[in-house]
Amino acid sequence: MTPEKVVGRLSIYRRRLEELARQGFENVFSHVLAKxxxxxxxxxxxxxxxxxxxxxTKHGYxxxxxxxxxxxxxxxxxxxxAALIGIGGLGRAILGYFEGRRPKLFIAAAxxxxxxxxxxxxxxxxxxxxxxxxxIIAADNISIVIITTPADAAQAMADIAVAAGxxxxxxFAPVTLKIPEDVFVENSDMTVYLERVAYFxxxxx
Amino acid sequence: MTPEKVVGRLSIYRRRLEELARQGFENVFSHVLAKxxxxxxxxxxxxxxxxxxxxxTKHGYxxxxxxxxxxxxxxxxxxxxAALIGIGGLGRAILGYFEGRRPKLFIAAAxxxxxxxxxxxxxxxxxxxxxxxxxIIAADNISIVIITTPADAAQAMADIAVAAGxxxxxxFAPVTLKIPEDVFVENSDMTVYLERVAYFxxxxx
DNA sequence: GCCTGTGAAGCTATTCACAGCT
DNA sequence: AGCTGTGAATAGCTTCACAGGC
Numbered sequence: 001m002t003p004e005k006v007v008g009r010l011s012i013y014r015r016r017l018e019e020l021a022r023q024g025f026e027n028v029f030s031h032v033l034a035k036x037x038x039x040x041x042x043x044x045x046x047x048x049x050x051x052x053x054x055x056x057t058k059h060g061y062x063x064x065x066x067x068x069x070x071x072x073x074x075x076x077x078x079x080x081x082a083a084l085i086g087i088g089g090l091g092r093a094i095l096g097y098f099e100g101r102r103p104k105l106f107i108a109a110a111x112x113x114x115x116x117x118x119x120x121x122x123x124x125x126x127x128x129x130x131x132x133x134x135x136i137i138a139a140d141n142i143s144i145v146i147i148t149t150p151a152d153a154a155q156a157m158a159d160i161a162v163a164a165g166x167x168x169x170x171x172f173a174p175v176t177l178k179i180p181e182d183v184f185v186e187n188s189d190m191t192v193y194l195e196r197v198a199y200f201x202x203x204x205x
Numbered sequence: 206m207t208p209e210k211v212v213g214r215l216s217i218y219r220r221r222l223e224e225l226a227r228q229g230f231e232n233v234f235s236h237v238l239a240k241x242x243x244x245x246x247x248x249x250x251x252x253x254x255x256x257x258x259x260x261x262t263k264h265g266y267x268x269x270x271x272x273x274x275x276x277x278x279x280x281x282x283x284x285x286x287a288a289l290i291g292i293g294g295l296g297r298a299i300l301g302y303f304e305g306r307r308p309k310l311f312i313a314a315a316x317x318x319x320x321x322x323x324x325x326x327x328x329x330x331x332x333x334x335x336x337x338x339x340x341i342i343a344a345d346n347i348s349i350v351i352i353t354t355p356a357d358a359a360q361a362m363a364d365i366a367v368a369a370g371x372x373x374x375x376x377f378a379p380v381t382l383k384i385p386e387d388v389f390v391e392n393s394d395m396t397v398y399l400e401r402v403a404y405f406x407x408x409x410x
Numbered sequence: 411g412c413c414t415g416t417g418a419a420g421c422t423a424t425t426c427a428c429a430g431c432t
Numbered sequence: 433a434g435c436t437g438t439g440a441a442t443a444g445c446t447t448c449a450c451a452g453g454c
Binding site: 029030031042045046048049054055056057058059060061 | 412413414415416
Binding site: 001004007008016036037082089092094102105143144166170176183184193196201202 | 206209213217241242279287294298303306307310348349351371374379381387391393395396398403404408
């Protein structure tokens with residue numbers, strides 16, 4: 001199975017290729033894409049092996065074909081719906097971020113415990129009370145949740161989502177979730193990031 | 206030099222240990238901490254070798270000592286100041302997140318191009334116009350910036366910050382920054398995370 | 411000449427497995 | 433008996449380096 005790192009880089013290559021396409025470029029060499037993505041040419045070529053796209057010696061890779069191949073690889077066949085749990089500053093930022101970016105992957109519903117938010121629409125996304133999570137996950141066929149609640153609510157929300165059949169969790173709460181093996185969890189912990197930057201910023205002369 | 210992964214896990218262990226300390230635990234075994242952090246006991250023990258903390262067979266590690274050792278390792282000797290660039294939803298969320306969390310690592314200033322934000326205080330953090338970045342980085346001895354601007358502003362802000370002497374960048378903008386080797390950059394790209402969760406959520410039977 | 415595709419080498423990270431301690 | 437600390441083994445990732453093609 002394709003490693004996480006590779007899938008992550010494919011996502012990055014895709015966005016760089018979209019820029020290139022917008023600017024009218026038809027072809028790109030591995031060393032150019034590597035520079036744009038912040039990695040090495042050999043790595044780009046190896047990663048692209050997994051999407052079975054093939055370049056030519058003369059012009060490198062065809063931008064449009066490559067976008068197609070990466071899309072075929074990364075995107076679901078049918079559109080995939082996600083839900084956001086916890087409509088704070090971070091949750092709102094994420095809603096704004098993804099609005100209409102990928103037709104095959106969209107945030108279909110947002111949940112919060114605050115009654116003043118319920119019934120409103122944020123960035124085109126309807127807000128529901130936490131209590132409706134199971135019903136709406138089922139009704140909208142939601143397979144992914146993004147958790148942006150405070151730390152103390154995260155596990156309970158995750159449990160409900162998993163019980164309702166969710167298969168992937170993107171967790172921004174600074175806790176380690178206890179989740180069954182067959183559900184994919186990606187943690188994004190800003191405290192870790194900042195402490196790491198602080199640490200390494202002091203290591204260079 | 207200590208690998209990034211290890212530094213990240215130390216940050217996680219620390220927060221789990223803080224919970225344990227709050228709950229009154231005095232000692233912890235590697236397998237307990239491993240479960241709390243979502244990794245394996247052998248990895249915990251190996252990671253803890255780098256902070257030169259040493260456990261006992263009978264009771265495992267002493268929570269307070271371990272917190273001390275990790276702090277000595279991770280924290281700067283003098284307090285380290287960061288600046289936030291781009292006061293949108295994400296920026297505000299981050300300000301709220303870090304307010305008063307670590308005495309040795311704090312966000313001293315926030316910057317934005319929107320004049321209505323200038324002069325206000327958010328989560329205890331004063332807001333300045335972008336144009337004052339160099340002066341305030343110098344005046345407050347800021348060594349880290351957190352970039353939460355839209356994609357198209359990120360490189361320009363990063364260039365200014367680097368020119369002003371910043372040594373670490375935490376970048377949330379979905380672009381690959383071109384930055385000198387001696388400045389540490391950590392990228393956190395939510396699009397990548399979500400696409401990855403979407404991809405792997407489909408791979409399990 | 412300068413590219414891609416890839417076997418093989420080199421490197422990094424994780425996990426095993428056990429000696430040594432209490 | 434059950435833990436830590438760690439050499440050694442394994443697994444995973446990146447980079448080299450070159451054959452093959454235009």
